[in-house]
Amino acid sequence: MFGFNDMVKFLWSFLIVLPLVQIIHVSGHSFMAFIFGGKGSLDIGMGKTLLKIGPIRFRTIYFIDSFCRYGELKIDNRFSNALVYAGGCLFNLITIFAINLLIIHSVLKPNVFFYQFVYFSTYYVFFALLPVRYSEKKSSDGLAIYKVLRYGERYEIDK
Template sequence: MDLFTLSDMWTFFLAFFLTLPIVTLVHEAGHVLAARMFGAKINFTIGAGKRLFKIGPLEVKRMYFMDGWCQYDKLKYDRKWVHILIYLSGSIANLIVILLVNYLIYQGTLPVHIFFYQFVYFSVYFIFFSLFPFKTGEGQPSDGLAIYEVIKYGRKADPLD
């Protein structure tokens, strides 16, 4: 059995430069949809570094494969459970898409392919690490820490506490 070889480089590049950003987009879209359901004004970003382009509330940065986040303000229904649902919704979106991909593979609609394996793998990774409570190097709370702060303090998490 070969380990990682030069022939695996294409798969590696696809995983990090295509699959991971798609998983990030699914995750952030979950937050966006939930926030919009409750009347929030939103902005969301895919990537890190300098801006590549901005379309409406979506900003894509040069290192589009690195990160993602969603900011929301002015909820029409400003309740504790709404904030919790918004913070959970990224992981919920990832879970729904995992289940959908697995179902479609099981039904024979999608082929068994490394892309879908990687997609599900990165989606599970996203769910785990987004719900793990911590602050990023930039002081941003993970979804898990934001949920903890909403439960403990009864307010939306402040990114730079």
């Protein structure tokens, strides 16, 4: 039965945990772009911009979607672009393994926050790596990786 306590957990997950997972994901893309000489900007959410701090924009509907834009890379080849596309999943995987390792070694105590965080991170990685086209102008990280490695096509976010 879905009760009031479940509603609190749902809101916590939806409004705090999922956006945190998204921020880590897009930070991975931005970090990889930076490593290869690009300048990344992060958009957290959709809608009008609420707050802009440096290259990060927080939008009104912050818990739905996030994306990273980056310009030309100084090291611009198929491999570097594939790593930029994979950067989000790599960051999510690193946090999943880090949290599990810290729990195994009793540095962190298991609790619902870590459970939800790892669950949403795993979910995010799985669906990001599926090679699918979400719309005419938006593809998954998996499809972007495939296309850049196979055909040399660089994926551009058009928002």
